[in-house]
């Protein structure tokens with residue numbers, strides 16, 4: 001049996017028995033304007049499959065799915081009243097203990113639905129936040145998830161009938177009395193303020209680290225993509241082959257294996273090195289609460305010089321995942337950054353599929369597992385990151401010898417000679433480095 005704390009978070013690890021409910025708002029499909037070829041039904045099916053995976057990631061068992069087409073959600077119960085009765089029957093006959101909605105619900109909707117169904121009702125956001133809460137390991141990660149949970153919870157305190165009545169209400173009441181609720185609200189607000197303060201200190205530290213990275217002029221490459229496509233696996237491949245130190249990251253066949261951003265220094269050779277960042281995977285319907293919880297790790301992508309968009313080529317819902325990715329990248333403001341598209345897991349394709357898919361020359365098809373084409377990926381990254389360099393001839397006066405030696409450390413120096421008027425250097429320079437030496441450039 002599933003148990004919840006007062007914040008509506010799942011607190012037992014025992015498997016819970018869930019029925020999933022999805023609503024397709026007629027005429028408002030995600031793909032409507034962008035991908036007219038995708039039938040609307042496919043999209044709700046993909047989204048419900050994703051909700052099933054999320055439920056399983058939270059250690060729940062899915063007993064059934066219900067989908068309703070509506071012009072607009074019902075303000076009292078989200079779904080229509082007939083559907084509520086249908087689900088109530090299903091809950092009884094299947095002995096479900098939880099109903100999970102595919103969309104975010106208001107506090108009032110949760111309360112009305114719980115009254116009608118007599119089991120716990122949660123939505124997609126609280127489900128994902130619960131998975132995050134269980135997996136976050138860094139202090140900042142944990143605080144970010146807690147902040148998102150509290151902010152989700154605050155306007156819904158009125159709705160948490162079942163959870164809060166255990167604490168104060170008693171039989172027949174719909175939750176705590178006004179006084180108790182006011183105390184709860186104040187308590188939540190205070191905790192939100194405390195966390196914000198702590199996070200802003202952590203943000204200052206991160207900002208400093210970022211400035212340091214940016215000053216060091218080492219380019220940053222960020223791996224982004226849907227969850228479970230193999231981002232961390234690719235990171236590990238790069239660490240194994242080119243890592244400055246051998247510190248692997250976790251890769252696992254589950255949703256949201258990575259929650260905290262990880263950085264590793266990758267050295268292709270003495271002059272070509274970059275920082276590779278692994279980030280949290282995306283899912284669809286990323287509400288602002290979730291973006292809040294993802295923030296720390298998504299910011300890494302915002303500061304990257306190159307985005308590597310990783311996809312799992314073997315998935316049948318690939319179009320859906322790509323659409324999700326596109327929307328999230330727009331939302332967090334990285335859609336216009338230089339980008340490489342990497343289609344991973346080609347080892348899982350059948351011969352027929354491969355023929356059709358691999359003929360697409362615009363993307364790089366790889367298998368991290370077999371290593372196939374990984375050298376093409378490395379070349380492409382190198383080209384994107386380092387070929388924006390320009391070849392320059394410089395004459396640096398002897399008294400500025402420190403500039404010459406810094407150049408030798410940080411850039412690829414093709415030629416260096418000591419002449420009467422100074423040190424003559426031919427070097428490949430990144431755009432970022434030009435300012436510091438432009439007065440020494442000789443045409």
Ligand SMILES: Nc1nc2c(ncn2[C@@H]2O[C@H](COP(=O)(O)OP(=O)(O)OP(=O)(O)O)[C@@H](O)[C@H]2O)c(=O)[nH]1
Nearest residue numbers: 228229230231232233251252256257258281368369
């Ligand atoms: N067959 C096959 N499996 C792969 C390949 N690359 C990664 N995997 C597997 O896919 C699963 C997910 O890999 P991760 O690297 O953890 O995925 P991720 O994108 O980092 O996922 P999140 O951190 O959850 O967002 C793991 O079980 C990997 O071993 C590949 O090229 N082929």
Ligand SMILES: [Mg+2]
Nearest residue numbers: 231232257258
């Ligand atoms: Mg990962």
